[in-house]
Structure formats: structure tokens, C-alpha cells
Amino acid sequence: MLVKQQKDACFCNIGQLLSASGGRAARGMARNLQAQPVSLKIRPLSCVAVIGYIRFAMRGIFCTKEVSSGIDGKAFSVRALLHKELQGCNVYTLDQVHSDRIVFAEDITPGEIPEADAIISRNVNDVLCVRTADCVPVLAWAEDVPLIAAIHAGWRGLALNIVEQCITAMRSLGSKTIRASIGPAIGKCCYVVQSDVIEALRVEPSVNGQGFLVVDLWEAAACGLERAGVGRSSIEIKGVCTSCDTDRFFSYRRQGEKAGRNISAIGGRSWSLPGLQVG
Numbered sequence: 001m002l003v004k005q006q007k008d009a010c011f012c013n014i015g016q017l018l019s020a021s022g023g024r025a026a027r028g029m030a031r032n033l034q035a036q037p038v039s040l041k042i043r044p045l046s047c048v049a050v051i052g053y054i055r056f057a058m059r060g061i062f063c064t065k066e067v068s069s070g071i072d073g074k075a076f077s078v079r080a081l082l083h084k085e086l087q088g089c090n091v092y093t094l095d096q097v098h099s100d101r102i103v104f105a106e107d108i109t110p111g112e113i114p115e116a117d118a119i120i121s122r123n124v125n126d127v128l129c130v131r132t133a134d135c136v137p138v139l140a141w142a143e144d145v146p147l148i149a150a151i152h153a154g155w156r157g158l159a160l161n162i163v164e165q166c167i168t169a170m171r172s173l174g175s176k177t178i179r180a181s182i183g184p185a186i187g188k189c190c191y192v193v194q195s196d197v198i199e200a201l202r203v204e205p206s207v208n209g210q211g212f213l214v215v216d217l218w219e220a221a222a223c224g225l226e227r228a229g230v231g232r233s234s235i236e237i238k239g240v241c242t243s244c245d246t247d248r249f250f251s252y253r254r255q256g257e258k259a260g261r262n263i264s265a266i267g268g269r270s271w272s273l274p275g276l277q278v279g
């Protein structure tokens with residue numbers, strides 16, 4: 001559901017428009033946007049880690065839990081952290097509610113944290129961020145126009161087709177070539193579910209080694225991208241399970257209510273992340 005916060009905007013026929021959070025930029029986009037490196041120094045350098053970047057994944061980052069350790073993981077604190085470190089960038093975070101609400105950064109007033117689960121921006125100075133702890137972070141960007149998006153997609157959001165809706169909204173802004181990266185999220189190795197989740201997602205479950213039904217949220221997100229016209233060759237799945245990878249990621253299933261939140265971010269400018277490992 002596209003949540004339009006400006007009455008005369010181009011998405012008014014779609015519905016409401018949302019907003020989102022921040023991230024980091026990519027080299028690919030630099031071709032179009034004359035990327036200007038920005039230094040990101042988040043605490044000790046060793047605390048910043050990024051899951052291997054290849055090609056188009058250079059446009060977004062999926063941070064480990066150490067990036068957000070010490071903060072409460074909530075939208076405001078994450079925004080404050082990134083805003084401080086990414087000076088010159090507009091950092092957006094969302095009040096995530098497992099909905100299909102999508103907002104445009106340009107519709108968000110300064111200081112506002114809109115209730116939404118995806119955000120789109122055409123501003124190269126924007127950084128869009130989502131927070132997850134088992135849910136799927138999807139970062140998307142256009143190759144042909146300045147356009148980025150960050151999506152928080154749990155099973156509820158996936159069932160509501162938030163991924164397809166967000167990509168469709170991006171296409172409506174003129175992009176024909178969209179790529180996306182699916183970040184660390186709970187894998188089917190650990191995502192034991194009941195029939196309600198299976199029915200909502202409309203997917204075929206698998207049975208794990210203990211005889212429990214499991215579903216693959218990574219694949220569900222990828223299928224959403226495909227349904228919106230993003231080809232498999234333009235989709236990267238990090239393939240990292242937040243529940244299994246106890247050292248690097250927070251996990252709601254593993255840690256419960258007190259779990260922190262992993263940060264995923266995307267931006268329209270090139271960043272320099274000290275200690276960043278790009279693979």
C-alpha cells in the first residue's frame with residue numbers, strides 16, 4: 001500500500017505512501033550520480049562488518065549486530081547514529097509495523113519517523129534504513145535513474161506483497177532496470193512455522209530434520225521481486241541465517257523480545273566504510 005503524504009503526488013491513485021530508513025551507496029549508482037565518498041565511522045572499526053558485496057550489492061549494506069549494539073535498536077536511535085556518522089546525508093528510518101505501507105522520502109517532514117515498512121527515494125543524499133531481527137531486509141536500486149528503496153519484509157509483509165508493491169512503485173518513477181539484494185534473515189534451517197504462516201505466504205513448506213514445517217523467507221522475498229519483474233540475475237540472496245549466525249546477527253527467534261535489531265541501509269552516494277570487507 002503506497003501511502004501518499006502529499007495529496008497531489010503521482011501515487012495518489014495507488015494509495016498511501018510511506019517512508020523509510022537509511023543506508024549506504026554504491027559504486028554502480030556512482031556512474032549516474034557522481035558519487036561523493038562519505039566516511040562512515042561507526043564505533044570501533046572492527047564493529048562494522050558487511051556481508052560480502054559483489055557487483056550490484058555495492059549499493060547497500062547489511063550491518064552486523066555490532067553496529068547497533070549499545071543503542072536500543074529503535075528507529076530514532078538508529079537514525080541518530082547514522083545521521084551523525086553520515087554527515088551530509090538525510091537518514092530515514094521507519095516505525096515498522098509489519099504492514100504493506102510504503103512511503104516516499106520526499107514526503108516525510110524533517111524529524112518524522114513514519115509508520116511504514118518500505119521507503120523509496122530519488123534523492124542521492126538520502127540514506128534509507130530498515131531494522132530487522134529475522135525478518136527479511138530487501139534493498140533495491142535502479143540502474144537507470146537515481147532511485148533506491150529499503151524494505152522490511154517479515155512474513156506478514158510478504159503475505160501482503162510489500163516487495164512487489166515497492167518495486168512496482170519504483171517502476172512508476174521511471175526505472176526499467178531494478179536490482180535487489182536480500183539480506184540476512186532467518187533461513188528455512190530455523191524458521192519453523194505453523195499453518196497460518198504457510199497459508200498466508202501461499203508457499204509450499206518443507207520439513208526439517210526434526211520433522212517440523214519450515215518455510216523459506218529468502219525465497220519468498222525473491223519470488224516477490226520476480227513477480228514485480230526483477231529477473232533472477234538481478235537478485236542477490238545473501239543466504240545468511242540470523243538465527244544460526246549467533247556471532248554476527250540479532251535474532252528474534254533465538255533471543256526473544258530482547259533481541260536487538262540488525263541494520264540494513266542503502267544510499268545514493270558512495271560511502272567509505274572503514275574496515276568494510278567487500279567480497
Ligand SMILES: [Zn+2]
Pocket residue numbers: 186187188189190191241242243244245
Ligand atoms: Zn538457521
